[in-house]
Amino acid sequence: MRLNTVPELFESTVARRGGEPALIDAESTLGYAELNTRINRLARRLIAHGVGPDTLVAIAMPKCNDLIVAIMAVLKAGGAYLPLDPGYPAERLAFMLSDAGPVLLLRSSSVASLGAGLPELVLDDPALRTACAALPGHDVAQHERRAELRPEHLMYVIHTSGSTGRPKGVAVPHGGVRDMAATQAAVLRAGPGDRVLQWASISFDAAFWDVALALLSGAALVMVPAEDLLPGRPLWNTLLKYGITHAVLPPVALSETDAGDVLVGGTVMSTGDSCTPTLVRKWSPQRRMFNGYGPTEVTVGATIGGPVRDAGDTGIGTPWIGNEVHVLDERLRPVPPGTEGELYIAGSGLARGYLNRFPATAAKFVADPFGPPGSRMYRTGDRGRREPDGELFFTGRADGQVKLRGFRVELGEIETRLAAHPAVQVAVAVVRGELADAHVVGYVTTMAPVEPGELRAHVAGSLPAHMVPTRVTVLDRFPTLANGKIDREALPEPAAPAAVRPDGIREFGSREAGGCAAVVCAIVEDVLGIPEARVTDNFFRLGGHSVQATRLAVRIRERFEVRLPIRAVLEAATIGELAASVESRLRG
Structure with missing residues (x-):
């Protein structure tokens, strides 16, 4: 029997590995059998709410075990999930909801209702938990769904940045999952006894790769809060604490995190941006290192290369099982080996296209002259070359799209x-x-x-x-x-940010503030590379991001010899408030 959808592949794993750990977080460990029961019960509740093949369910939750239960329950019900990052601006979330038109929202009580008149279920509501516990826990049969679930049905819709100023929803069906899982098994070889880190945000398709790498192989998926995944010391601590054996991380995370004592004998995969020779020298010893490539418009990825050992020019490997990558000129003719051209992807992993954007879909998903009649290929806009041995290399973009700290x-x-x-x-x-x-x-x-x-x-x-x-x-x-x-x-070097209060009153910066506040302001200036930071400034409004927040916390710990959690930096409204937090720890 061919297993062609996520529910079928997952249920096959449960049948073989029911007693193995499936989900691990700080509070608990769920085995495969117990996880499957919880998923089946929620799936039946979703079916009763009208969820079925080709219907969308929005999910807005922080990283936790319930998030995985929600995703898998939507897929078991036959539906497709629309991931919403609770940290995104309300205007963007509202657009994504109106653009995709989900029939239901799943959220946790820690996430505010998104409005829009959308029916919703709060997954940690005790009444809902009680109601779900009363439902049957065995696998959902095809006849229970509103229609038979097939590989061509929708699996998820993920919005990606759009050149017109509006994000585009990429509609991905189940059809590519079988070959993706086969590629993971053949190359990364996760399985029972292994622990896979769930690093990527739910809003990105890399999160589905993490989930599949664990739950379709019999390995355990490790879920921790987002602040414990920040590049640097927080991520290193998580890798060590949970004994992670498999991690897929962008180069920005690999560059900021110490490789010592973590993932030893395990597997690390770099993806989302160019893998540099420095990262290869740092991470390839004592572990298997791979480099992956693929746009959102396919089922997570398209190629994988490795194990990487040579710190020279790192390629993006060869196509996944069931997929092809063509290197073509402007007339769609294959270019000779070693010659640069545009990368086109064909095969089982292709998305349907852009949700409700037919002209955009027609422009990027074009007829495949090398495949059977009716087949398509995706025009990536990426430039690359294929060497005589078949290895592919990414060489740049043909348009205004960039990769920024792993984000497209x-x-x-x-x-x-x-x-x-x-x-x-x-x-x-x-x-x-x-x-x-x-x-x-x-x-x-x-x-x-x-x-x-x-x-x-x-x-x-x-x-x-x-x-x-x-x-x-x-x-x-x-x-x-x-x-x-x-x-x-x-274009000139960018101007430094103005640090002036709206009412025009001058505030103390590092040169004028006293004591601890002056030192913290000076550290912020150094971390952000700005001429002045004031006690009333917000670190992130000065241009800081999560990686720099981790650096700031480390610098403050070293300077003051205090235990300062990264959360103190993330939650401080002003630099002065952060300095006060440091002072309180100095006092005892």
Whole structure:
């Protein structure tokens, strides 16, 4: 019997590994049989709410075991999940809900209702738990679903950055999961006794890779809060504490985290951005290291290379089982080995396309001249080459899309949001820095006076934090090329952020504040590379991101010799509040 959907593959694992641990978090461990029972009961409740094949269910929850139960229950009911990161701006979440049209929202009590008149279930509500416990716990049969679940039915919709200023929902069916799981088994070889880290945010398809790598193989999936996954010491502690054997991490996390004593004898996979020779030298000894590649428009990925040992030019490997990667010229002709062309992906892992965006789908999912009649291939916009031995290499982008600390970002979406401010005439966004230091900076010309901080706040109202420019510089005019286009290479270094209160009152910075506050301000200035930080400034509004927050916590611990949790940095409204937290720990 061919197992072609996530429920079928998972139930096959449960039948073989029912007594093995399946989900591990700080509070508990769930075995496969117990996890399957909980999933089946919630799935039956979802079916009663109208969930079935090709219907969407939104999920908004922090990382916890219930999140995995929710995802798997939606899939067992025959539905598809729409992941919503509770940390995203309300405007973006509202757009994703209206764009996708889910029939139901699943959330935890820690996440506020998203409104929009959408029916919802609060999964940690005692009344719901009691109701689910009364339902049968055996596997959901096809006849119980609203229609038979087939491989072509929708599995998830994940929104990705859009060049027009609106995110696009990528609709991915079950059809590619069988080959994805087969590739994981053949290459990464996770299984009973192994522990897989669930690192990626639910909003990204890499999270589904983590889930499948564990739960479709018989390994245990380890769930920890997001603050315990921050690159650096928090991530290192988690890898060590839980004895992680398999982890898929972006280069930014690998660059910031010590490789000593973790994942020894295990498997690490770099994905989401270019894997550098430095990272290979750091992580390949004492462990199997792989490099993966693939856009959101396929079932998580398309190629995998390794084990990587040579610290030279790291390739992206060869296609997954059931998939093909073509390197073509502008007339869709294969280029000779070693010659650069555009990468096109074909095979079982292709998405249906962009949800409710038929012109965009037609432009990117084109007829495959190398496959059977009616087959398609995805035009990635990535440039690459294939060497004579078959190894593929990524060489860059053909458009304005970039990878930023592992996130896929369309600079055009940021530019569109900046330009939507009534004072802005023209806006340009670029990326500065590498790996953990990579950040977006914005440049604008204006028709009326406006503060850079106001423009950052305008963008932050609708875009996730990693897409908000750390600096916005107001120019009199843009530098141009001979053809009149903006010369992005000639843009000046970004202006430092203004640190002035709205009422114009000057506040103490590192040079004027006293004691602990002065030292903390100075450390913030050094971490962010800015000329001045004041006690009333917010670390993140100065341009800080999660990786830099980890660095800040480490620097403060070293300077003051106190135990300062990363949460203290994340929750501090101002640098002064953070300094007060340090002082309280110094006192005892």
